[in-house]
Amino acid sequence: MSADTIIKVKNLQKYFGKNGNIQTKALDDVNIEINRGDVVVVVGPSGSGKSTFLRCLNLLEMPTGGTITFEGTDITDPKNNINKQRMKMGMVFQQFNLFPHMTILKNLTIGPTKLLKKSKAEAEKYAMELLERVGLADRAGSYPNQLSGGQKQRIAIVRALCMQPDVMLFDEPTSALDPEMVGEVLDVMKALARQNMTMICVTHEMGFAREVGNRVIFMENGKILEENTPAEFFENPKSPRLKEFLNKIL
Amino acid sequence: MFQTLQDKLYLNFIKDDRYMYLVNGFITTIKIALLAILVGLIFGFIIAIIRSAYDMNKDQQRNTISAKLLSLANAICQLYLTILRGTPVVLQLLIIYFVIFADINVNKTFAAICAFGFNSAAYVAEIVRGGIMSIDRGQLEAGRSIGFSYAKTMLYIILPQAVKNVLPALGNEFIVLIKETSVAGYIAIEDLTKGGDIIRSRTYDAFFPLIAAGLIYLAVVLILSKGITIFERRLRASER
Numbered sequence: 001m002s003a004d005t006i007i008k009v010k011n012l013q014k015y016f017g018k019n020g021n022i023q024t025k026a027l028d029d030v031n032i033e034i035n036r037g038d039v040v041v042v043v044g045p046s047g048s049g050k051s052t053f054l055r056c057l058n059l060l061e062m063p064t065g066g067t068i069t070f071e072g073t074d075i076t077d078p079k080n081n082i083n084k085q086r087m088k089m090g091m092v093f094q095q096f097n098l099f100p101h102m103t104i105l106k107n108l109t110i111g112p113t114k115l116l117k118k119s120k121a122e123a124e125k126y127a128m129e130l131l132e133r134v135g136l137a138d139r140a141g142s143y144p145n146q147l148s149g150g151q152k153q154r155i156a157i158v159r160a161l162c163m164q165p166d167v168m169l170f171d172e173p174t175s176a177l178d179p180e181m182v183g184e185v186l187d188v189m190k191a192l193a194r195q196n197m198t199m200i201c202v203t204h205e206m207g208f209a210r211e212v213g214n215r216v217i218f219m220e221n222g223k224i225l226e227e228n229t230p231a232e233f234f235e236n237p238k239s240p241r242l243k244e245f246l247n248k249i250l
Numbered sequence: 251m252f253q254t255l256q257d258k259l260y261l262n263f264i265k266d267d268r269y270m271y272l273v274n275g276f277i278t279t280i281k282i283a284l285l286a287i288l289v290g291l292i293f294g295f296i297i298a299i300i301r302s303a304y305d306m307n308k309d310q311q312r313n314t315i316s317a318k319l320l321s322l323a324n325a326i327c328q329l330y331l332t333i334l335r336g337t338p339v340v341l342q343l344l345i346i347y348f349v350i351f352a353d354i355n356v357n358k359t360f361a362a363i364c365a366f367g368f369n370s371a372a373y374v375a376e377i378v379r380g381g382i383m384s385i386d387r388g389q390l391e392a393g394r395s396i397g398f399s400y401a402k403t404m405l406y407i408i409l410p411q412a413v414k415n416v417l418p419a420l421g422n423e424f425i426v427l428i429k430e431t432s433v434a435g436y437i438a439i440e441d442l443t444k445g446g447d448i449i450r451s452r453t454y455d456a457f458f459p460l461i462a463a464g465l466i467y468l469a470v471v472l473i474l475s476k477g478i479t480i481f482e483r484r485l486r487a488s489e490r
Contacts, residue, residue, distance in 0.1 A: 058395055060391055060394065060395060078314065083394075083397045083398070083399055084397070086394065086395055086396065086397040087396070087397035089395075090395075091391075091392075091395035093388060093391065093392065093395075095386075095388050097386075097388035097389060097391065097392035098392075099389065099392070099393075099407055099411075100411065101410050101411050101414065110396075110406060111396040111397065111398070114398070114402065114406070115396070115397050115398065159396070160395075160396075163396060163397065
């Protein structure tokens with residue numbers, strides 16, 4: 001494990017289904033090391049386990065087997081308190097999941113004030129700075145259902161960033177958006193990548209993968225089938241399954 | 251005709267200060283109802299939180315002590331709900347007063363508050379649990395992914411939304427509860443219904459005292475539902 005490895009996944013397995021019943025293998029022996037500053041883009045057909053993989057990284061799904069080490073701590077250890085690591089792992093969901101009963105500013109500051117013990121003023125100042133950067137400072141007092149999908153997702157990204165995470169997890173962040181709103185969200189993500197944020201992103205946006213990712217991973221049937229730099233990944237796919245996948249979507 | 255009406259009103263309410271039966275009965279009814287609502291809310295929320303915690307976490311398949319404790323607590327709550335919702339409230343009132351508190355000298359009103367409160371808790375629990383389960387799972391995941399514990403996610407994120415959604419149903423439960431306290435007379439509590447009935451037994455006139463008691467219940471219920479509507483509107487206003 002090199003010094004700048006932030007996440008190390010070893011023999012990760014996830015089965016769905018109750019004990020004794022027929023189980024679905026969502027993840028089948030996944031191994032990967034992610035370094036600080038990496039922008040890893042995970043692609044694959046639906047049902048390939050890419051979302052499950054991402055959700056295992058912060059234990060939203062409890063792995064059936066294998067280990068996940070985050071910043072030197074084995075987070076799959078039952079004695080580990082995952083809440084500590086989750087503060088350092090921002091997550092952005094397909095369905096935004098903003099808190100509808102709070103203003104945007106409250107959405108952004110509840111984590112920092114309650115968990116990082118920041119003062120209200122300090123948390124709001126930082127939140128406003130970030131809002132400014134995504135061009136939504138004027139919506140600080142609005143409620144989530146007054147916003148468009150693209151705006152909601154930009155707020156969701158800012159909410160995760162307000163916790164000053166070391167890594168950002170994106171679970172199909174643009175899949176629930178109108179086509180014309182995809183760009184504004186991708187722009188925020190690109191800006192984030194330029195600031196050397198470590199990102200793991202499940203997406204169908206091949207343009208994003210090509211332009212921003214430094215590693216692209218192809219998953220199928222719960223396995224990592226191929227990993228490469230974006231250039232190689234798209235120009236010289238090795239496995240026939242990836243060739244077929246790329247042919248279908250490009 | 252007018253004279254007889256006046257006579258009847260005098261006979262039923264003014265003579266011997268008979269209206270005091272209604273006033274005192276009203277005070278007793280309100281006291282029992284308010285405290286029972288409080289008991290019902292407290293225990294109802296506790297049961298709802300235990301039950302929904304069990305429902306939401308059972309797919310995590312962890313064999314820890316806390317998971318086993320939760321499963322035990324859930325079983326106890328389910329038994330409680332089955333019994334309290336499966337038997338009549340009058341019977342529960344009689345059992346609490348004559349069986350459970352048989353050897354302890356307790357105030358009748360206290361026994362009634364316990365009976366109506368614990369009964370109401372069972373209904374409040376299922377209303378609130380429904381509210382909690384109706385909140386999109388993404389809210390729980392978003393809260394947890396920020397780093398909140400399950401309890402804090404509940405407190406800051408799920409419960410505020412759930413309560414807002416179940417407010418009409420809770421209001422309805424309070425209305426039912428207020429009217430249900432009218433059976434307190436079974437353990438000789440002089441509540442509003444009993445007060446009206448006492449006047450009837452003194453004056454041999456059923457119409458005025460019973461109708462008067464009915465109008466008082468109606469007024470309380472109308473005020474309560476109006477209050478809930480205003481409260482609800484204020485909660486919703488913040489989101490528009």
